[in-house]
Amino acid sequence: MLHRPSAADATVAIPEARADESFIEIEALDKTFVGQDGEPVVALQGLDLNVRRGEFVTIVGPSGCGKSTLLSLVAGLLEATGGEIRIGGTPVVEPYTDLGFVFQSDLLLDWRTVTGNVLLPCVMRGIDEAAHAGRARELLASVGLEGFEGKRPFELSGGMRQRVALCRALLLDPPMLLMDEPFGALDHLAPHPEDRAVRHPFDLRGGVPVRPGDRDDAAPRRHPRDPRRRPRTPARSQRPRHARLHRHRPRDPADVPGDGRDPPLTGRGGRMSLWNRKWTRDAFWMVVSFAALIGLWWGVVWLFETPSYLLPAPDEVLWSGADNGLQMIPHSGWTILSVLAGYILAVVVGVPLAIIVVSSTTLERILYPPMVATQSIPKIALAPLFVVWFGFGMFPKVAVAFLICFFPIVVDTIVGLRSIDPALVQLARSMGAPPSRIFLRLRLPGALPSMFGGLKVGSALAVVGALTGEFIGSDNGLGYLLLSAAGELDTALLFAILFVLSLLAMAFFYAIELLERLMIPWHVSQRAHAG
Numbered sequence: 001m002l003h004r005p006s007a008a009d010a011t012v013a014i015p016e017a018r019a020d021e022s023f024i025e026i027e028a029l030d031k032t033f034v035g036q037d038g039e040p041v042v043a044l045q046g047l048d049l050n051v052r053r054g055e056f057v058t059i060v061g062p063s064g065c066g067k068s069t070l071l072s073l074v075a076g077l078l079e080a081t082g083g084e085i086r087i088g089g090t091p092v093v094e095p096y097t098d099l100g101f102v103f104q105s106d107l108l109l110d111w112r113t114v115t116g117n118v119l120l121p122c123v124m125r126g127i128d129e130a131a132h133a134g135r136a137r138e139l140l141a142s143v144g145l146e147g148f149e150g151k152r153p154f155e156l157s158g159g160m161r162q163r164v165a166l167c168r169a170l171l172l173d174p175p176m177l178l179m180d181e182p183f184g185a186l187d188h189l190a191p192h193p194e195d196r197a198v199r200h201p202f203d204l205r206g207g208v209p210v211r212p213g214d215r216d217d218a219a220p221r222r223h224p225r226d227p228r229r230r231p232r233t234p235a236r237s238q239r240p241r242h243a244r245l246h247r248h249r250p251r252d253p254a255d256v257p258g259d260g261r262d263p264p265l266t267g268r269g270g271r272m273s274l275w276n277r278k279w280t281r282d283a284f285w286m287v288v289s290f291a292a293l294i295g296l297w298w299g300v301v302w303l304f305e306t307p308s309y310l311l312p313a314p315d316e317v318l319w320s321g322a323d324n325g326l327q328m329i330p331h332s333g334w335t336i337l338s339v340l341a342g343y344i345l346a347v348v349v350g351v352p353l354a355i356i357v358v359s360s361t362t363l364e365r366i367l368y369p370p371m372v373a374t375q376s377i378p379k380i381a382l383a384p385l386f387v388v389w390f391g392f393g394m395f396p397k398v399a400v401a402f403l404i405c406f407f408p409i410v411v412d413t414i415v416g417l418r419s420i421d422p423a424l425v426q427l428a429r430s431m432g433a434p435p436s437r438i439f440l441r442l443r444l445p446g447a448l449p450s451m452f453g454g455l456k457v458g459s460a461l462a463v464v465g466a467l468t469g470e471f472i473g474s475d476n477g478l479g480y481l482l483l484s485a486a487g488e489l490d491t492a493l494l495f496a497i498l499f500v501l502s503l504l505a506m507a508f509f510y511a512i513e514l515l516e517r518l519m520i521p522w523h524v525s526q527r528a529h530a531g
Helices: 067-074 114-118 120-125 130-142 158-170 278-304 314-323 325-359 361-375 379-390 395-418 422-430 435-472 478-487 491-519 524-530
Strands: 011-013 022-034 040-052 058-060 082-087 100-102 177-179
Touching (some): 067 082, 100 158, 114 120, 114 130, 114 158, 120 435, 130 158, 158 177, 278 314, 314 325, 314 491, 325 361, 325 395, 325 435, 325 478, 325 491, 361 395, 379 395, 395 435, 422 435, 435 478, 435 491, 478 491
Parallel strands (some): 100 177
Antiparallel strands (some): 011 058, 022 040, 022 082
16 A cells, blocks of 8 residues: 655644634544555545644645645545544535635636736635725735736746735635645745845735745855864845845836737837738738749649649639629628538537536536547538438538537537646635636636637538538539539639638638637737737
8 A cells, every 4th residue: 555654744833822722623634545546545644733723833744745635625625534624613524715725836817817816716706806906906016016917927927926826815814824835936035034025924014925945144054074164154145134125027017028928019210010910920921822822833834734624824713713703702602601500500509518528427428429420420421311301401501511510619628628727626616616606717718728729620621511511412602613613624613613712711710710819818829829
């Protein structure tokens, strides 16, 4: 049986407590996890501990001794294997929400601003955020983050992110504060203990708690190789004894170089540079790629002298499209309508179905196999069956477009909903959030990047599906027009129709991508894409 060092082996440093009743009572606490190999892993065993009101208790021990597990048990986020935990005389059998919990990682939400992350306890408890906005600003100012209230977490350093997490835990003035190695990412902001700007987190006036560590005024130590030599004299700081803390960053975040934001879009003389706009660069390279493709096409026709019925020249395709433009416009409208109808139906059905699959293991076992089975059948084989069932109207085309783009939307949504960090769920539970609020505020926003991946794939497949339905049975649409041109061996018109279909698919794809940029500008894929 695997055995990890228990918290009973750790050192528990308890300062002199005030005469008061015990607030946290832990008796004979045991916690055993079961690994993936089925072997039990003992995290805690026979732990007894009492904490009085107002006490500050520090648990010190080696990595893996169960310190984090103990805090999660006290918060009611884990179920004990044995023993009992009582807070205020009441046994802990569910998440105890009247507390502030600072986890080892900051667990900031990328889609919320700094102030929004501090106000997260209000969101999870269903409390009005506006009523606590002033308190959030005060806390941020007390830890040196004034001016960063509207920034996103990716624009902050590790220490700044951890300070935001600390403010989040202190927002509602909880009577109990649990902190799991919270200051590992913080800098040593105060070289002298006399610096009044650094205070305990329970001091409502603010300040940044600092974890002890190596400093230039550390106590003298003997020589590491020769203990007979005199202790080394510590180097004294050149800063005045009562100097105020200097800001690590300027007050204006815009003055911070390399803070993860885009460079200023300015050219000579401070004017806006169009080249620094990403859409300008994208459009330029798109034109270059199409020009290169058309030049290669023209070169092949000229070099090999191919006949027009095999490979017409680009100018012949252009003139054919212009001559048949009035005929192509209504057919394009029918195809666009089929694509949009099938795509919207796939989204409306696929996203809720993915939510159902994620929420219930039983329903997943029932619904997932048929979904996979339908994808193994070629859609071109199903289209004639739809024509037999539903005739030659629009419904067969919509049905094929739906089936062909449905699966990637469902699968990517499921992956996104399951990819949430379990620690975020624990954080929300410690704030008293019900499952519905956890889904709406955590799971769904976190799944958006993966969902948009499926939506973009489905946008291209929807065009293919609608075209497949028009091939089998239709008297309108670009697919029908494509078959008519092929029957007349009008190769130039065929290429013109294919060119219109390509433009349609590209427009649909980039529309979804634009929506993605507007909805999840905080995601790393969009930040890298915007660079």
